[in-house]
Structures are given as C-alpha cells and as structure tokens.
Amino acid sequence: MREISILSSIGEKTFRTYNRIYGGFLWFINVFDLTIDNPLAIEYYISYLLVNVQGYKANTVQAAIQFFANLDGRTINISVSYPKVKKGVLKLYSLSDKVSLQRDPITIKHLTDYLKCKDKVDNFTFRLTSAILVIGFRLFARPGEVARLKWSYIKMLKKGRIKIDLSGHKTDFFLIEKPITIERNTKDPNLCPISILKSYMDLVRNFKDAESPLFSFENDKFFDSDGISKILKNAVGIVDQGVTVSGHSLRIGAITEGLRKGMSTTDLMVGARHKKEKSLFPYLRSEGLAGKNFTNTLFSLD
Numbered sequence: 465m466r467e468i469s470i471l472s473s474i475g476e477k478t479f480r481t482y483n484r485i486y487g488g489f490l491w492f493i494n495v496f497d498l499t500i501d502n503p504l505a506i507e508y509y510i511s512y513l514l515v516n517v518q519g520y521k522a523n524t525v526q527a528a529i530q531f532f533a534n535l536d537g538r539t540i541n542i543s544v545s546y547p548k549v550k551k552g553v554l555k556l557y558s559l560s561d562k563v564s565l566q567r568d569p570i571t572i573k574h575l576t577d578y579l580k581c582k583d584k585v586d587n588f589t590f591r592l593t594s595a596i597l598v599i600g601f602r603l604f605a606r607p608g609e610v611a612r613l614k615w616s617y618i619k620m621l622k623k624g625r626i627k628i629d630l631s632g633h634k635t636d637f638f639l640i641e642k643p644i645t646i647e648r649n650t651k652d653p654n655l656c657p658i659s660i661l662k663s664y665m666d667l668v669r670n671f672k673d674a675e676s677p678l679f680s681f682e683n684d685k686f687f688d689s690d691g692i693s694k695i696l697k698n699a700v701g702i703v704d705q706g707v708t709v710s711g712h713s714l715r716i717g718a719i720t721e722g723l724r725k726g727m728s729t730t731d732l733m734v735g736a737r738h739k740k741e742k743s744l745f746p747y748l749r750s751e752g753l754a755g756k757n758f759t760n761t762l763f764s765l766d
C-alpha cells in the first residue's frame with residue numbers, strides 16, 4: 465500500500481513528466497558511467513539538458529528523481545552546490561536564443577542513394593549507418609529510441625522475420641507496448657531492413673553480448689541522441705547537401721512517406737507510436753501546403 469499511496473499522490477500528467485525525466489536521467493548516468501548515488505550526477509544531468517536546449521526541465525528534475533527514489537525506498541544524495549547550479553541553468557536557459565529548429569525529412573531516395581555509396585566510406589561505417597537508416601526509418605524511430613536499443617531486443621523469427629522490442633520509449637510510460645515484427649522487403653531486396661541489419665550484426669557479433677548496445681562503434685558504447693544525429697547528418701551529407709538533418713529527420717521522413725502513400729492517420733498513429741491525433745497535424749499541414757506550392761510560412765510562396 466505504501467507504493468500505491470505514493471503513486472496516488474500525483475496526477476497522471478505529473479507522473480508522465482516525472483517518468484520521462486527519470487528515464488532520461490537513468491539513461492544519462494548509464495551512458496556517462498555515473499552512479500545514481502553520486503551527488504553530482506543530477507548537476508551533470510541538468511547541465512546536459514541545458515546544452516541540449518532543455519534547461520527548463522531543471523525545475524522538475526529533483527522532484528522527479530526523488531519521487532521514484534521514494535518508490536524504491538532509496539535515498540538520493542543532493543550536493544550542497546545543486547541549488548546554485550540549478551539557478552544558473554535556469555538563468556542561462558532564459559537568456560539563450562530559442563529559435564525554432566529547422567529540419568528536413570530523410571527520404572526513401574536518401575536511403576537508396578546512400579546504399580549506393582559503399583565505396584565512399586569504410587566497410588564498418590557503411591554497414592552501421594545503413595542499418596541505423598533503414599531500421600530507424602522502418603520503426604518511425606526517434607534518435608533516443610535508436611540509441612537505447614540493446615542486442616537482446618532483436619529476436620530472429622521464422623521465415624526471415626525479426627521482432628524488435630521498443631518498450632519504454634518516449635510515450636510508453638508503463639512498459640506495456642508489444643514488440644514490433646518486421647517482414648522482409650521482397651519488392652526491393654536492396655532496401656530490405658532485415659538483410660541490412662543482419663549484415664551489420666554479423667560484422668559486430670564477436671564483441672556483443674545481450675546487454676550490449678545494438679548500434680555502436682567497436683568500443684561497444686551506447687550512442688546518445690547526438691551521436692545518432694551525427695551519423696544521420698554524415699550519411700545524408702554524402703548524397704544531398706541541400707537539406708538540414710537532425711536526429712528526428714528519419715521519423716519525420718517515415719511519417720511523411722506514409723502520408724504520401726495514403727496511410728490512414730490511425731495506422732500512422734500506431735506505427736509512429738503517437739498517442740494523440742493532433743501530433744500528426746504538422747505533417748498533414750506540410751503535405752497539404754506542399755501540394756499547393758505553399759511553404760509552412762503563412763502567405764509565403766516558394
């Protein structure tokens with residue numbers, strides 16, 4: 465009853481916010497080899513959030529971590545300097561320029577063009593990047609979702625299919641989402657996500673175990689979202705210098721491609737793991753305006 469009482473003490477919206485922040489904190493200390501007992505860990509985390517233009521979250525970080533620590537019956541050590549670091553993070557965030565991020569979709573053409581560039585990069589980089597591109601595109605994946613995939617999250621099934629466990633992603637607060645099954649692409653074998661992923665996995669299998677990151681360099685260390693973004697930018701930069709790529713460009717491209725092919729909003733919400741239909745409105749608007757030769761800027765023509 466103690467745990468139930470703690471859970472009942474906050475509303476659903478607050479729980480979702482806390483869960484997202486705490487999940488990010490656990491990922492952060494894992495990637496940067498910190499421990500949850502390190503009194504400086506929270507300071508480093510909010511500083512990391514500031515660098516990644518999420519400094520506003522500093523107001524909630526301590527409460528979120530303390531909430532889950534209470535659930536586990538654990539004591540969290542907070543350094544005496546934390547209040548000053550938090551104050552500084554919030555001040556710097558308020559002074560920073562918060563310009564809307566411009567990012568273009570990574571398209572099917574970008575994928576197919578990159579897969580023709582085998583001779584332009586080394587073999588390891590080519591196989592790693594190709595796998596990230598096609599799997600990320602197929603999963604409508606956010607960069608953080610690609611980064612956190614573990615070797616054990618991939619299950620080989622009969623008839624050449626694979627199953628990927630994405631539970632615990634940004635909107636799966638209760639870890640209840642079922643794994644995603646991917647079929648072979650028989651219409652275009654060169655773009656088959658299973659063949660491309662298997663080619664990469666065969667290359668790195670000798671230094672992987674169940675808890676290893678699925679995607680990594682030879683050091684077997686997890687990427688963070690910025691690491692995935694850099695790989696995507698490098699890949700698209702080889703085939704198209706006229707676009708602005710971010711870590712979310714794969715997800716944007718996959719959703720945009722689905723809209724162009726006439727996928728229903730219901731199917732897209734399931735595939736892209738959106739909880740609300742309004743999340744698709746920016747993509748719908750972009751496609752609608754593009755069809756009329758308008759840009760996303762009101763009353764502005766291309």
